[in-house]
Amino acid sequence: MKKWQCIVCGYIYDEAAGDPDHGIAAGTKWEDVPEGWSCPECGVAKSDFEMVQI
């Protein structure tokens, strides 16, 4: 499981935790997060983000 960080707001997407509040189940890999998902902290879309592996 990996973690990805939003460079705009610092939010960390942890694959192990997912984002269940926004329909992303725990354990969802980054590449399986739908393109329509957006950062729950700052609202920038997945495709609009640079996520860095940390």
Next chain:
Amino acid sequence: MKAPIVIVGSGLAGITVLRELRKLDKTIPVIVVTADDGAFYSKPSISNALASGKTAAQLAMSPAEQLSAQFNAEFRTSTFVEHILADQHALLTSKGRIEYGKLVIALGAHPIRVPMDGNAAEEVLSVNNLADYARFRERLNGAKHVAIMGAGLIGCEFANDLAIAGIQSTVFDRSQHALGRLLPERSAAFFREKLESVGVKFHFDTTLSKIERAETSLTITDSYGGQMNVDLVLSAIGLKPAVELAQEAGLAINRGIVVNRQLATSNPDIHALGDCAEVDGLVLPFVLPIMQCARALAKILAGEEAAVTYPAMPVAVKTPACPTVVCPPPMGSEGTWQEAVSVGGVRAVYLDAQGEMLGFVLLGEAVQEKQALLAGMKAWL
């Protein structure tokens, strides 16, 4: 050597242009001129840093040296631009002259100040950058009660963040509603109730007129003559695009620095974006529009053809007491709000005479519907 691209301002707009440009062109010289220390930080995180347990220093993600190495750019920090000499393609700064090939103005906006009476009127704080935030946190040390001027997005976010940290806040606004410019009436009432449930107090239809220092606290007086003692006054009544330098250089100004969809000002070698710019008539001081502009401008600076496009861009209000997403109808559009209020949330849509959705508001558990509603929205630009 090719004349450098000079970016004035190192906020989200300036740094995102640099980052996007380096994806397209690794070698063209770039100089970033900034009045502060040039560290990159997440601006949206400022209004929920108490809840996330972060200090001002912890919000800074990368210092200027790191950005300079990562993006192959020269950073001139603590450097104030005093004049733009457009005819000479040069800037006069507090640390000397800098010549440019293309200039990018990304100076952001200034908090609006209103004149006030009292011997402590100068102590009113506004927070619009990381240095302001550090000062705010210093003053907040030991504070129990904060008065906030303005019940807009920033005022409400700070009020909620203070509530989470156990600090009382009282929010003053000249209108009748919280988030009054963004929410229709019943939505605003729902939002207000949720914030009041975590202890935020609102005083509507009034403004602060006087601030006096009393021993260890401040005595504030509102426009009805009501008084209370607080430890700190935070002003969040709005932002004004920083247009002074551009105006003095003779560039076209309206509410912001006027730019077209190529982000060019009335001088083709000078671009502007972010909170200081008015793009095709729109001043949108939010993260998403800045990202759209920065990407388009990077292409243009790299010599490609591009025009900025704006899909409908919802704004998330960071108030955990009442999760809120607002996709405002375009200015001047005609229609009516239809609000569906339930115990757990509000779903409001703004429809024109033909029933087409031009905007929406989602509160509480209804925020889940964001993507579904967004799919039905037309692009703004």
